[in-house]
Amino acid sequence: MDKWEELKSFVYSCNRCRLSNGRKNIVFGEGNINAKLMFIGEGPGEEEDNTGRPFVGRAGMLLTKMIESIGLSREEVYIANIVKCRPPNNRVPFDDEAKVCINYLRKQVALIKPKIIVCLGATAAKYVIDENIRITKDRGVWYRRGNYFIIATFHPAALLRDESKKKLAWEDLKKIKSMYQSV
Numbered sequence: 651m652d653k654w655e656e657l658k659s660f661v662y663s664c665n666r667c668r669l670s671n672g673r674k675n676i677v678f679g680e681g682n683i684n685a686k687l688m689f690i691g692e693g694p695g696e697e698e699d700n701t702g703r704p705f706v707g708r709a710g711m712l713l714t715k716m717i718e719s720i721g722l723s724r725e726e727v728y729i730a731n732i733v734k735c736r737p738p739n740n741r742v743p744f745d746d747e748a749k750v751c752i753n754y755l756r757k758q759v760a761l762i763k764p765k766i767i768v769c770l771g772a773t774a775a776k777y778v779i780d781e782n783i784r785i786t787k788d789r790g791v792w793y794r795r796g797n798y799f800i801i802a803t804f805h806p807a808a809l810l811r812d813e814s815k816k817k818l819a820w821e822d823l824k825k826i827k828s829m830y831q832s833v
């Protein structure tokens with residue numbers, strides 16, 4: 651078995667936190683495992699839990715449009731989350747849940763080796779970039795960590811709740827597109 655399949659089967663049998671109790675499906679992630687660009691969200695919602703696929707609900711449809719707006723497709727990028735099991739009532743993952751699960755995400759990143767990582771929303775930014783990050787203030791800024799260029803932008807669910815944020819999100823997407831073309 652290759653390392654990717656090994657990791658997947660390990661994650662599929664995970665019971666390391668309480669979120670495993672309520673899940674219907676593990677949402678491992680999907681897309682191109684050789685992607686140059688990786689999106690990281692917070693955690694599965696209801697439709698993701700039902701299907702085992704990330705970002706397939708309303709926010710997911712908007713994410714698909716965001717990806718397409720920079721000339722890419724979902725199949726070309728990789729999409730994952732901080733936690734792989736749905737938190738009850740879509741609450742924000744607790745710190746201990748996120749800190750256990752992010753080890754799987756780190757392994758995914760190490761195998762995919764994307765050039766660019768986009769954190770969608772505050773939870774992804776907090777665990778991937780810095781625990782004190784403020785999405786409203788610090789989005790749209792590039793961070794260099796090792797070989798990765800990392801940026802945070804609004805979560806598509808936040809854009810659905812507040813359309814006025816879309817203009818800023820578009821600025822971030824343009825930066826991501828130009829970085830994608832240059833790396």
Ligand code: URA
Nearest residue numbers: 691692693694704705
């Ligand atoms: N929101 C997320 O953060 N991730 C998903 O997979 C779906 C909705």
